[in-house]
Amino acid sequence: MNVRRPHISGIAIAAATALGLGTLSACSDDSSAAGNSDKFDVVASFYPMQFLAEQIGGDHVNVTTLTEPGQEPHDLELSTRQTAELGEADAVLYLKTLQPAVDEAVGQSGVKTKIDAATLTELEDHGDVEHSHEGEEGHAEEEHSEEEEHALDPHVWLDPVKYAEIAEGVGTAFEKADPDNAADYRKNTEDLVKKLDALDTEFADGLKNSQTKVFFTNHAAFGYLAERYGLTQEAISGLDPESEPSPARIKELQEEAKADGVTTVFYETLVSDKTAKTLAQDAGLKTDVLDPLEGITDKSKGDDYFQVMEANLQALQKALGTT
Numbered sequence: 001m002n003v004r005r006p007h008i009s010g011i012a013i014a015a016a017t018a019l020g021l022g023t024l025s026a027c028s029d030d031s032s033a034a035g036n037s038d039k040f041d042v043v044a045s046f047y048p049m050q051f052l053a054e055q056i057g058g059d060h061v062n063v064t065t066l067t068e069p070g071q072e073p074h075d076l077e078l079s080t081r082q083t084a085e086l087g088e089a090d091a092v093l094y095l096k097t098l099q100p101a102v103d104e105a106v107g108q109s110g111v112k113t114k115i116d117a118a119t120l121t122e123l124e125d126h127g128d129v130e131h132s133h134e135g136e137e138g139h140a141e142e143e144h145s146e147e148e149e150h151a152l153d154p155h156v157w158l159d160p161v162k163y164a165e166i167a168e169g170v171g172t173a174f175e176k177a178d179p180d181n182a183a184d185y186r187k188n189t190e191d192l193v194k195k196l197d198a199l200d201t202e203f204a205d206g207l208k209n210s211q212t213k214v215f216f217t218n219h220a221a222f223g224y225l226a227e228r229y230g231l232t233q234e235a236i237s238g239l240d241p242e243s244e245p246s247p248a249r250i251k252e253l254q255e256e257a258k259a260d261g262v263t264t265v266f267y268e269t270l271v272s273d274k275t276a277k278t279l280a281q282d283a284g285l286k287t288d289v290l291d292p293l294e295g296i297t298d299k300s301k302g303d304d305y306f307q308v309m310e311a312n313l314q315a316l317q318k319a320l321g322t323t
Helices: 010-019 047-060 080-088 100-108 139-149 160-177 179-207 223-228 247-260 274-283 305-320
Strands: 040-044 061-065 091-094 113-116 214-217 232-235 264-267 286-289
Touching (some): 040 047, 040 080, 047 061, 047 091, 047 160, 047 179, 047 305, 080 100, 091 100, 091 160, 113 160, 160 179, 179 223, 179 305, 214 305, 223 232, 232 247, 247 274, 264 274, 286 305
Parallel strands (some): 040 061, 091 113, 214 232, 214 264, 264 286
16 A cells, blocks of 8 residues: 555555554565555465455455465564564554564554454463373473463464454454455455355364364364364374473373274474374374464465365364264
């Protein structure tokens, strides 16, 4: 929406005035970068936020993302260029707590519209889904468990219902920030929410009859999805995909696999599959991909959110023995 100095679009002035948002920033030299187009410029923190911005904004937005395809979003560090680009955007769409570097940059930036997806739905504590039976295996592991249990789970986009709630909030924010295109944003949001509602129905119907309700994952990204559809996620590591499981945790999972009829250990495309495959081999289990959709790469089983979620549903149905 910003244009090259010294001209500033009427839409930008109207949006800034309506929101009480100070002056517009200077633009970068990259014509595709935020702050340097005649469209509504949105910086998204990572893929699920990028997808929302593109779907809701349509032709009216120029979307850039801070997390490149194939980059693990939890570990993101911003370059000076990215920080400057963020400050030049008309809006930033992010999910607070997932990427500390982004949270800090957004807090220090003068970006006019800050949309925190975590405020558009309710984050929950899924820390107890992993390390729930430490027993007598040591004080250090108990401390780790307590730390996990007090962490709010940021992976809300994997629940289509919560993702739809976020979409509605993003649509409203776009309407306020760029009122000239409000009608289109509203229609696009309604269309996206309908698709997410249909996806929710497909998951509910597809998973309601299964031989087991328990599935193993590389890290605890699927707590919201599991809760929504009556499943139990057991994660090898915690909410942090890079954390290493203890020997006691591995032993516990091996025993649980036998008790609950677990057939498959899921791993993901952006994180090493070494631990998942080791557990599967030791416990005589299969492995498969369950994608937390933190980024789309050429390894993804689909080109966008809906295609990958469809692949996730099929993988879960196979692993859980649905009828």
